[in-house]
Amino acid sequence: MAFYIFRQNTLTKKTPLAIDSASDHIDPLDWIKGDVMAPPTSDDQPLQLDLSLESGRFKSAIIDGFLTLYHYRLCEVLSEFGVDNIQVFPVILRDQETGETFENYRLVNIVGLLDCVDMDKSDIKYWPSGRGFDFESMVIDDKKVQGFPIFRLNDDPTKVIINEDLKQYIESKKMTAGVKIIQTEDYSDW
Numbered sequence: 633m634a635f636y637i638f639r640q641n642t643l644t645k646k647t648p649l650a651i652d653s654a655s656d657h658i659d660p661l662d663w664i665k666g667d668v669m670a671p672p673t674s675d676d677q678p679l680q681l682d683l684s685l686e687s688g689r690f691k692s693a694i695i696d697g698f699l700t701l702y703h704y705r706l707c708e709v710l711s712e713f714g715v716d717n718i719q720v721f722p723v724i725l726r727d728q729e730t731g732e733t734f735e736n737y738r739l740v741n742i743v744g745l746l747d748c749v750d751m752d753k754s755d756i757k758y759w760p761s762g763r764g765f766d767f768e769s770m771v772i773d774d775k776k777v778q779g780f781p782i783f784r785l786n787d788d789p790t791k792v793i794i795n796e797d798l799k800q801y802i803e804s805k806k807m808t809a810g811v812k813i814i815q816t817e818d819y820s821d822w
Contacts, residue, residue: 633774633795633796633797634795634796634799634815634816635772635774635777635793635794635795635796635815635816636793636794636795636796636799636813636814636815636816637791637792637793637812637813637814637816637819638694638782638792638793638794638799638811638812638813639694639696639791639792639811639812640692640694640695640696640697640810640811640812641692641810641811641812642696644690644692644810646688646689646690646810647686647687647688647689647690648687648688648690648691648692648695648810649683649687649688649689649690649691649692649695649725649734650683650684650686650687650688650695650697651681651682651683651684651687651695651697651698651699651701651725652681652682652683652684652685652687652728653682653698654681654698654699655672655679655680655681657672657673657679658672658679658699660698660699663699663700663739663741664700664784664789664790665745665789666742666743666744666745666784666789667743668719668741668743669719669741671721672721672739678721678722678723678724678735679721679722679723679724679739680723680724680725680726680733681699681723681724681725681726682725682726682728683725683726683727683728685728685729687727690810691703691734691736691809691810692809692810692811693705693706693807693808693809693810693811694706694810694811695737699739700739700740700741700742700792701723701725701737701738701739701740702720702737702738702740703736703737703738703807704736704737704738705736705807706802706807707720707738707740709801709802709805709807710782710798712801712805713781713797713798713801714781715781715782715798717742717743717744717780717782717783718740718741718742718743718782719740719741719743720738720739720740720741721738721739721741722735722738722739723735723737723738723739725737742782742783742784742792744780744783744784745783745784745785745786745789746776746777746778746780746783746784746785746786746793747776747786747787748772748773748776748777748783748785748786749770749771749772749773749785749786749787750771750772750773753771754767754769754770754771755767755768755769755770756768766820766821767788767819767820767821768820768821769816769817769818769819769820770816770817770819771816771817772793772816777795780795781794781795781797781798782794782795782798793816794813799813
């Protein structure tokens, strides 16, 4: 089965929304560990995040950066498909210049990290320091995916991966505005 990197396309003709910073209430690194998370606020109110001053107006299906945000409709599409390893929390996005707010995005936590990259078949460039590497091509071992249609990589949890079936479903529901979907074998960190 084919697998794809699933992320925001920041190089669109329209400048997409972007978050200024994470809230003091949460540590963005906690949200890519694959752990089940408690709601980001203790008072049952949606988390409020400020949009970057350089943020555009284009509302893509994904907002990446400090945190992973999906448009509420994309969250519905994932649920319809049967994705059950994500947590979804409402957020309020606030334009710092106008004060206008948007409530159509959700903070998404993808539960579980998978150690499923076939390092022997992938093209990897190790850093001179020996403390890391960059992918020049990535091969996912289908047997290690455990049937999850969406997941983060243990080797690089900033990357969200989807399988072919979910990709086709997302495309059929037209939830690709401002989204970049790259087959893992064609993906390069550079």
